[in-house]
Amino acid sequence: MNEQKKTFSGKASKLVIALYILALVMMAITLYMIIYNINYLNSYASTYGISISDMMGDAIQYVITGSIGYFVYGVLIFCAGKIISILQRGGFDVKAEADKAGIAQITGEAPAQLTASDDENAEAEKNDEAEAADESGAKDEAAEDEEKTDAADGDEKAAETDDKETAAETNDESADEAPNDDENDIPESEDAVEETEVVDEKK
Numbered sequence: 679m680n681e682q683k684k685t686f687s688g689k690a691s692k693l694v695i696a697l698y699i700l701a702l703v704m705m706a707i708t709l710y711m712i713i714y715n716i717n718y719l720n721s722y723a724s725t726y727g728i729s730i731s732d733m734m735g736d737a738i739q740y741v742i743t744g745s746i747g748y749f750v751y752g753v754l755i756f757c758a759g760k761i762i763s764i765l766q767r768g769g770f771d772v773k774a775e776a777d778k779a780g781i782a783q784i785t786g787e788a789p790a791q792l793t794a795s796d797d798e799n800a801e802a803e804k805n806d807e808a809e810a811a812d813e814s815g816a817k818d819e820a821a822e823d824e825e826k827t828d829a830a831d832g833d834e835k836a837a838e839t840d841d842k843e844t845a846a847e848t849n850d851e852s853a854d855e856a857p858n859d860d861e862n863d864i865p866e867s868e869d870a871v872e873e874t875e876v877v878d879e880k881k
Contacts, residue, residue, distance in 0.1 A: 691766055697759030704752030711745040 719737045723730050730737055 691763070694759045694763045694766070697755050697762065701752045701756035701759065704748050704755060708745045708748040708752060711748060712741055715741040715744045 716737075719730060719733075719740065722728070723733070
């Protein structure tokens with residue numbers, strides 16, 4: 679946990695610090711070797727009475743050859759420390775997230791990502807419920823429309839049956855009135871027969 683805190687606060691682990699120190703030492707050795715080789719060339723030139731400008735190419739080659747190895751080692755060690763620091767930082771971040779998730783499960787406190795995902799799931803469920811409610815409402819409205827249509831059809835059928843019954847009653851009444859007219863006609867014919875008989879007697 680202390681290493682994690684150091685990593686998150688911007689500090690490197692002990693291994694990375696050791697590599698950085700070693701790289702700094704190698705750079706210091708490189709600088710020392712450069713100075714040492716230059717002094718050696720000066721003493722060599724003064725001993726043999728030679729000017730440095732006369733052997734400038736050899737002098738540069740000698741200085742580089744004597745210090746390049748330490749410089750390369752210092753760069754490689756520094757790069758190794760940097761890579762290890764990046765890897766450790768990524769590993770600690772993943773581990774810290776896992777630890778947060780475990781602590782959240784123990785304490786009942788959900789991390790921000792889990793809370794966000796829960797909120798998204800809740801919103802999706804609400805949307806699904808709203809869609810289901812809209813579909814059920816549309817179905818209810820369709821059922822109500824069908825019921826109203828069926829009721830209107832029933833009323834029309836009832837009205838038609840009432841009209842038929844009324845027409846049948848009127849037909850029956852007219853049928854009942856027809857014989858009475860015939861009966862009334864019969865006496866009139868008898869009166870006519872009697873009148874004809876009286877006329878014949880008078881003749």
